[in-house]
Amino acid sequence: MQKKYPNRPKKLNSFFFQHHREATIAFSALLILLVRFLFPAKLAGEMFWINLFLFLVFPWLIVRFLLKENLNDFGISAGNLKRGVSLSVIFVLVFVFLNYFLVSKTGFRNQLQIYTPSLASFWIFLWFQLVVSLPSHFSWEFFFRGFLHMGLEKKIGKYAVLFQALAQTLLYARSSWAVIFLIGSSALAAGLVARQSRSIYYSFVSMWIISVCLDIMVIRYLRLGLP
Secondary structure: OOOOOOOHHHHHHHHHHHHHHHHHHHHHHHHHHHHHHHOOOOOHHHHHHHHHHHHHHHHHHHHHHHHOOOHHHHOOOOOOHHHHHHHHHHHHHHHHHHHHHHHOOHHHHOOOOOOHHHHOOHHHHHHHHHHHHHHHHHHHHHHHHHHHHHHHHHHHOOHHHHHHHHHHHHOOOOOOHHHHHHHHHHHHHHHHHHHHHOOOHHHHHHHHHHHHHHHHHHHHHHHOOOO
């Protein structure tokens, strides 16, 4: 009986050797998403530190010490400037318009979360966008478009765009269908920008600008006292 499958251990070892890089990335990503899903950030300080550690520091350590690869392969590069800028402009224009349409609908507007102190002062709003939101968005881009997307792209090709968009959307599984659609579609578009430009910088700036514009729209309605 022991001689029936003499090559099985060798084949298993060979399979693991060929796919250990992607297995490491997938397992690490699953662990990160699970922790983030179980411990959602509600306060500004929580959002900053959780996003920074889970989505930036931890995957950076994986790339640096386990995979021992160059960060350029994960989108930390200038990439194709012309293509990145042109696609980013289209990306921002489309989603700012889409957000404006959705925010004008009361049902959707009431489902969005916003940093409440931003309503009281422009300087608090600016502090939140620059100190909390900006690094958080960069952390998300590094994880979803860099670590996950470009990390798995060598094996699964264009499907990595769909995979990273699905992963980010899963974090909002408890939200309404409108929010899920908005997150999923924007993550998909950001993935396309990163894939075409070979950099996460363009999708990062685009996602942050879209987020800032969305917050401004919501604050405007709230300060006007509209339902």
